[in-house]
Amino acid sequence: MALYSEKVMDHFLNPRNVGVIEDADGIGEVGNAKCGDIMKIYLKIDNGIVEDVKFETFGCGSAIASSSMATELIKGKPLDEVKELTNKAVTEALDGLPAHKLHCSVLAEEAIQNALEDYFSKQEK
Numbered sequence: 001m002a003l004y005s006e007k008v009m010d011h012f013l014n015p016r017n018v019g020v021i022e023d024a025d026g027i028g029e030v031g032n033a034k035c036g037d038i039m040k041i042y043l044k045i046d047n048g049i050v051e052d053v054k055f056e057t058f059g060c061g062s063a064i065a066s067s068s069m070a071t072e073l074i075k076g077k078p079l080d081e082v083k084e085l086t087n088k089a090v091t092e093a094l095d096g097l098p099a100h101k102l103h104c105s106v107l108a109e110e111a112i113q114n115a116l117e118d119y120f121s122k123q124e125k
């Protein structure tokens, strides 16, 4: 059996939503204590919906594939659904990741949640 699924390879080789949103409404940045890699997520939110999302990462191939898939999963979705996104949902959508690479998908989940928190804290101000 191949180590990585076709979906992981596809999202690693052709990542979706890579880049920066200059006027982002929420930005999340997290580091992975295990490997030292970094993930940054930018959210553009309109009327409670994720209008646009971009990511930058200094992560491995699994982190790139996970964030690419995670951004696809939340694009156009209401914030209530985005809040519920887990790394499990991301890895399932990728048809799985090797066990020792699961922590890479956690990076994508945490960066998105972090960006949401940033958005909500800006709303309060």
Ligand code: FES
Pocket (backbone or CB within 6 Å): 032, 035, 036, 037, 059, 060, 061, 062, 063, 103, 104, 107
């Ligand atoms: Fe660091 Fe995958 S090994 S994000």
